[in-house]
Amino acid sequence: MTPDEILDSYKPMTAFIAQVYGRGCEVILHDLRRLESSIVAISNNHITGREVGGSITDFALKILHDKTYEGQDFIANYAGQVPDKKMLLRSSTFFIRDEERNVIGMLCVNVDVTALQQARAAIDDLLLTGGDTAPTSDSAPASPQEDFAPSMEELLRRSIAGAIERHGVPPVRMHAEEKKRIVGELSGKGIFLLKGAVTEVARSLEASEQTIYRYLKELT
Structure with missing residues (x-):
């Protein structure tokens, strides 16, 4: 099967999983050959508000940069967040491979656990006795986020x-080494896998693109 055929075969699964688990479960199919517009199918997109044609996430970029997918088929039950909606998610990612075992896509499942976290906090409060203090329960499942x-x-x-x-x-007061450290941090997160990243980082750090490329070369 070609990569396109393999990815297309997961589109029905995207809708199926979302329908089985209901409106609180968002399912996204990513094509990793085009990171800037990787979303090729999505169900229950009201959860994160993303659409077909949207880009990869920061966590997925780091997976690609660190090659976390080597030696495992999926990552399950890590934390996600939708800051604008103050929403907490339990997220999982399945790696889709071509016939040569190269990772070409991701099937991602995001379950809204906000109400469950709030209910847990309420139950914890009700169960307090004497001088007990409430356990911390306002966080999503374990990191990474x-x-x-x-x-x-x-x-x-x-x-x-x-x-x-x-x-x-602020960038205007940064020395060269400080800017280089920021470039190193962003590189470690896979940001430079995105088209246009060098241009945007250069603009934000008030540096030239040539300088950013030089930092990247020195960091390798």
Whole structure:
């Protein structure tokens, strides 16, 4: 089977899983040959608000960069978040391979557990006795956490802004080594797998594209 045929064969599964688990379960099929517009099928997209033609996520980029898919067929039950909706998700990813075992796609399942987390917190409060303190129950399932940006542009913006914010110094005041460390952090997350990433990072760090390419070369 060709890669297109393999991916097409998963489209009915996308709709099937979503229908079985109901409106609280979003299922997405990604084509990893086009990261900037990787979503080729999606069901129950009201959960993250993404659409066909949308881009890959930050977590998926890191999977590709780190080659996490080597030696395993899936990653199950990690945490996801939809910041704009304050929604907590339990997410899982199945790796789709071609006939040569190369990863060409991902089938991702995101289950909204927000109401369950809130119910758990309420039950914990009711069960408190004496001087007990409530256990922490306002978090999603175990890390790592995935951020569902609606587009490639927004994914780039959030990733770059987050790296700059963590560094604590505005780009105009950064030394070359500080900018290089930010480039290294973004590279480790797979951001430079996206088209246009070098241009956007250069603009945000107030550096030239040639400088960003030089940092990347020095970091390898």
